[in-house]
Amino acid sequence: MIRSIVESCGAYLPERVMTNDELAKKVDTSDEWIIQRTGIRSRHIAADGEFTSHLAIKAADQALSRANMKAADLDLIVLATATPDQTFPATATKVQATLGMHRGAAFDVQAVCSGFVYALSVADNMIKGGMAGSALVIGAETFSRILDWNDRGTCVLFGDGAGAVVLKAGEGKGTAQDRGILWSSVHSDGRYHDLLYVDGGPSTTGTAGFLRMQGREVFKHAVTNLAAVVGETMGKVGLEAKDIDWLVPHQANKRIIDGTGRKLGLSADKVVVTVDHHANTSAASIPLALEAAVTDGRVKRNDLLLLEAMGGGLTWGASLVRW
Numbered sequence: 032m033i034r035s036i037v038e039s040c041g042a043y044l045p046e047r048v049m050t051n052d053e054l055a056k057k058v059d060t061s062d063e064w065i066i067q068r069t070g071i072r073s074r075h076i077a078a079d080g081e082f083t084s085h086l087a088i089k090a091a092d093q094a095l096s097r098a099n100m101k102a103a104d105l106d107l108i109v110l111a112t113a114t115p116d117q118t119f120p121a122t123a124t125k126v127q128a129t130l131g132m133h134r135g136a137a138f139d140v141q142a143v144c145s146g147f148v149y150a151l152s153v154a155d156n157m158i159k160g161g162m163a164g165s166a167l168v169i170g171a172e173t174f175s176r177i178l179d180w181n182d183r184g185t186c187v188l189f190g191d192g193a194g195a196v197v198l199k200a201g202e203g204k205g206t207a208q209d210r211g212i213l214w215s216s217v218h219s220d221g222r223y224h225d226l227l228y229v230d231g232g233p234s235t236t237g238t239a240g241f242l243r244m245q246g247r248e249v250f251k252h253a254v255t256n257l258a259a260v261v262g263e264t265m266g267k268v269g270l271e272a273k274d275i276d277w278l279v280p281h282q283a284n285k286r287i288i289d290g291t292g293r294k295l296g297l298s299a300d301k302v303v304v305t306v307d308h309h310a311n312t313s314a315a316s317i318p319l320a321l322e323a324a325v326t327d328g329r330v331k332r333n334d335l336l337l338l339e340a341m342g343g344g345l346t347w348g349a350s351l352v353r354w
């Protein structure tokens with residue numbers, strides 16, 4: 032059975048760090064409120080002239096060099112973003128050109144904060160279907176560009192960054208002990224599209240628009256939907272929560288992360304948390320968290336990782352990966 036083995040990961044965060052205290056000078060908020068309600072202490076903000084593609088290329092370069100691979104060897108780039116450089120072409124094609132990959136296919140996937148799980152599942156299925164032997168999956172965002180910096184309900188929550196993984200086709204026995212992506216589940220329910228959206232776009236206002244969110248409503252859906260999709264994904268592979276070595280969740284809010292960990296009965300030291308210093312980087316948050324835990328030695332070969340996310344759409348999903 033063909034499995035998509037995760038060969039390596041890479042990450043990039045813009046240099047500039049913005050603290051909660053700095054935000055408190057712009058809007059009516061406080062370090063205390065932000066930490067208590069979200070767990071966020073600081074976030075990285077892209078410099079003027081630093082675009083989503085630039086962040087993506089840096090994360091991709093690191094992932095490729097750690098996999099000892101050249102971009103020219105790749106068959107596929109799938110880039111998850113809700114903040115592309117331009118309406119079109121896909122940011123993935125700019126990344127493809129800069130990396131020096133002139134064959135195969137490159138395209139964007141748009142599922143907002145669930146984008147990385149969606150992109151991973153698309154790439155995995157293209158590898159399993161024989162359409163690609165290798166793939167670069169990237170989550171990259173510059174949410175700072177679509178924030179209303181006068182809206183304290185949203186501007187304190189997000190940050191910029193990018194993360195990437197390299198996948199390669201490998202052989203598995205078809206069991207839960209195989210290395211690679213064991214299963215991904217993705218869902219959406221468009222009835223809730225106006226709980227978290229951007230109030231602009233090429234076909235409506237002709238401007239990029241600003242992010243708008245009914246935070247409390249999104250929070251409620253996140254808790255329910257994440258529990259359901261995690262249960263579904265574990266069930267598909269025939270594994271139980273006790274088998275999980277690391278929960279690598281989307282980093283929107285520490286309270287949501289803690290709630291999911293508690294429901295699974297996982298102790299806090301089995302949960303990767305980066306929301307404190309990255310804030311919510313949307314599609315980039317899972318690969319950024321993954322890279323942090325791999326680089327500091329927490330995640331080891333053959334560990335079972337559960338990735339999960341929920342975002343605008345509403346969209347949500349989970350992946351089980353044996354590292």
Ligand code: UT7
Nearest residue numbers: 060064068144183184187246247249250253283284341342
């Ligand atoms: O990644 C995509 C998915 N997104 C999410 O998962 C986000 C989900 N939602 C959340 O994380 C939380 O709902 C928030 C962090 C956005 C908000 O936390 P909350 O505990 O749900 O607060 P709230 O929206 O119910 O607001 C409570 C109070 C309000 O004041 P009143 O009406 O009680 O007087 C807000 O106006 O806190 C106020 N508030 C703030 N105060 C200081 C809202 N934002 C701020 C702020 N600083 N930045």
